[in-house]
Amino acid sequence: MIFLWGGLRLWRSPPQPFPDMKLHRNLCEAIIRALEAIFNQKQYADKVLEKLLKSNSKWGARDRAFIAESTYEIVRWWRKLLFLANETYYENGSNYENRVFWRVLGVHLLLQHKSLPPWQEWQNLFLKEIEQKASNIRERAIQHSIPDWLDKLGEQELGKGAWERELEALNKPAEVVLRANTLKISVQELQKLLQEQKIETKLTPHSPDALILATRQNIFQNPLFKEGYFEVQDVGSQEIGRFLRVKAGERVVDACAGAGGKTLHLASMMHNKGRIIAMDTESWKLAELKKRAKRNGIDIIETRLIESSKTIKRLANSADKLLLDVPCSGLGVLRRNPDAKWKLSEKFLIEVREKQSQILQQYSQMLKKGGFLVYATCSILPSENENQVNNFLLQNKNFRLLESKHLFPSEYGFDGFFMALLEKTN
Numbered sequence: 001m002i003f004l005w006g007g008l009r010l011w012r013s014p015p016q017p018f019p020d021m022k023l024h025r026n027l028c029e030a031i032i033r034a035l036e037a038i039f040n041q042k043q044y045a046d047k048v049l050e051k052l053l054k055s056n057s058k059w060g061a062r063d064r065a066f067i068a069e070s071t072y073e074i075v076r077w078w079r080k081l082l083f084l085a086n087e088t089y090y091e092n093g094s095n096y097e098n099r100v101f102w103r104v105l106g107v108h109l110l111l112q113h114k115s116l117p118p119w120q121e122w123q124n125l126f127l128k129e130i131e132q133k134a135s136n137i138r139e140r141a142i143q144h145s146i147p148d149w150l151d152k153l154g155e156q157e158l159g160k161g162a163w164e165r166e167l168e169a170l171n172k173p174a175e176v177v178l179r180a181n182t183l184k185i186s187v188q189e190l191q192k193l194l195q196e197q198k199i200e201t202k203l204t205p206h207s208p209d210a211l212i213l214a215t216r217q218n219i220f221q222n223p224l225f226k227e228g229y230f231e232v233q234d235v236g237s238q239e240i241g242r243f244l245r246v247k248a249g250e251r252v253v254d255a256c257a258g259a260g261g262k263t264l265h266l267a268s269m270m271h272n273k274g275r276i277i278a279m280d281t282e283s284w285k286l287a288e289l290k291k292r293a294k295r296n297g298i299d300i301i302e303t304r305l306i307e308s309s310k311t312i313k314r315l316a317n318s319a320d321k322l323l324l325d326v327p328c329s330g331l332g333v334l335r336r337n338p339d340a341k342w343k344l345s346e347k348f349l350i351e352v353r354e355k356q357s358q359i360l361q362q363y364s365q366m367l368k369k370g371g372f373l374v375y376a377t378c379s380i381l382p383s384e385n386e387n388q389v390n391n392f393l394l395q396n397k398n399f400r401l402l403e404s405k406h407l408f409p410s411e412y413g414f415d416g417f418f419m420a421l422l423e424k425t426n
Helices: 025-039 044-056 061-076 078-084 098-111 127-135 148-158 159-169 187-196 235-243 261-269 283-296 310-311 346-366 385-396
Strands: 002-005 006-009 177-178 203-204 206-215 230-232 252-254 274-281 301-305 319-325 367-377 399-407 417-424
Touching: 025 061, 025 098, 044 061, 044 252, 061 078, 061 098, 061 148, 078 127, 098 127, 098 230, 098 346, 127 346, 148 159, 148 283, 177 187, 177 235, 187 203, 230 261, 235 261, 235 319, 235 367, 235 399, 235 417, 261 274, 261 283, 261 301, 261 319, 261 367, 274 283, 283 301, 310 346, 319 346, 346 367, 346 385, 367 385, 385 399
Parallel strands: 252 274, 252 319, 274 301, 319 367
Antiparallel strands: 002 006, 177 206, 177 230, 203 206, 367 417, 399 417
């Protein structure tokens, strides 16, 4: 989750307790406004905070951190905090009264061992009673703070034990992962340059080009970022790029490119040789990709807006490699997008599964005979993952499955992804 603090892009880090910070009314009111926008107006948390934190230039860095981190942690634990505040949780999307947001904020702050000012909104809130109630929670959906319907679906698809392990992992804040742009620098050289700036990082065996930040830094204002030496990209997302096995000189299509994090990774692995056609249905995302490619020193990417099925047909049998990072529920990335679980619905999941099937069926025609296709999601549900691949293979005998991989947050500590490598045989 990227958002703006005072016009500077920052990445979410593990929450800070702010033990010695005095609670100011205006900061708490800002959190209440953010929560109302997220839950009552159904806005996305990152966009809400981006706008909110740009609205007051007098807030210092610590104030902004307090607002942002408090908001995200309340969103993450919304249902549990409602329960502890003796307030009703609405699964149907009904609006909450202003006093509910204040009481939930009060409970959150008490659990962070903050002393509450004697404000009217926080009367009759006592830490001992809250902790006693928390120790007696038996319902899984409340304990892990998730909608009932989603809790039932997760157990149905993954099994009780596996689902509970993923719920535990998905409620842990995401780490910040950098990917060295190997067109300009090695991961070891990048680590050394960051260390010279007193920015501590660590390598990970899960990705050869990745560095994990030890603590949050204003990384998007760092000169090394501005010079294109690295991008911010989760380990699992980096694995998807490598899974496609691209080579220099190939013609590659990234058909659901978005703002192009994986596109840029593909270009670096191709040593900026060959051609990548980056496609998306949103022109603003492709415009952002162009800016990022220029910063990264990449010139083999051509952006192409998907305006109709004709856009796809024009590229029939043209790609050596094809990446389909399809729209999905996003359940694998709840650690950095906790508000997604409150915005999801059973209807949306039905629609997105239909969209996934449609994309896989239609877009696969862009691949040459003998070419490789990667189908990928940031979901952990089989209905969006291996079930989609299996159904596609049943209908398309000219494709075969070479390899598939699940990246579960509970097993390796990063975001959850699925990827399947298919070959077009004739």
